[in-house]
Amino acid sequence: MKMTKIAAVGLLVCLAVGAVHTVSSSAERDKDAPRKKITAKAKSDHGKWLASSLREMQTIKPGMTRGDLLKVFKEEGGISTRTQQRYVYHGCRYIKVNVTFDAVGSPEDKLTPLPEDRIRKISKPFLEWSIID
Numbered sequence: 001m002k003m004t005k006i007a008a009v010g011l012l013v014c015l016a017v018g019a020v021h022t023v024s025s026s027a028e029r030d031k032d033a034p035r036k037k038i039t040a041k042a043k044s045d046h047g048k049w050l051a052s053s054l055r056e057m058q059t060i061k062p063g064m065t066r067g068d069l070l071k072v073f074k075e076e077g078g079i080s081t082r083t084q085q086r087y088v089y090h091g092c093r094y095i096k097v098n099v100t101f102d103a104v105g106s107p108e109d110k111l112t113p114l115p116e117d118r119i120r121k122i123s124k125p126f127l128e129w130s131i132i133d
């Protein structure tokens with residue numbers, strides 16, 4: 001039993017170190033990329049896309065199902081449970097939300113997410129580098 005706990009802690013540490021390394025590496029690559037001048041039209045297009053995307057993300061509300069959520073977001077890697085998970089916007093992997101669910105159907109099953117699970121709480125969208133595992 002004690003070895004199992006030690007192995008689990010070791011695994012979590014390895015995952016955390018790997019995630020930090022991945023994020024650091026991608027941030028370094030992006031930092032060294034040449035900067036392009038953004039035209040006024042491109043800024044306008046980006047603004048329109050962002051406004052449209054925010055409207056789409058805001059259609060997801062508490063009380064809706066995981067199935068509804070998956071029409072706008074997709075699961076992100078990393079550690080999660082059936083009742084708590086991070087999702088990324090389908091249009092941009094850097095836009096994320098944290099979601100808390102109420103288990104529906106088989107509440108004793110803490111691992112298997114079901115499309116019928118109800119959203120209890122959804123965070124405001126935020127920006128973050130991708131988590132790759």
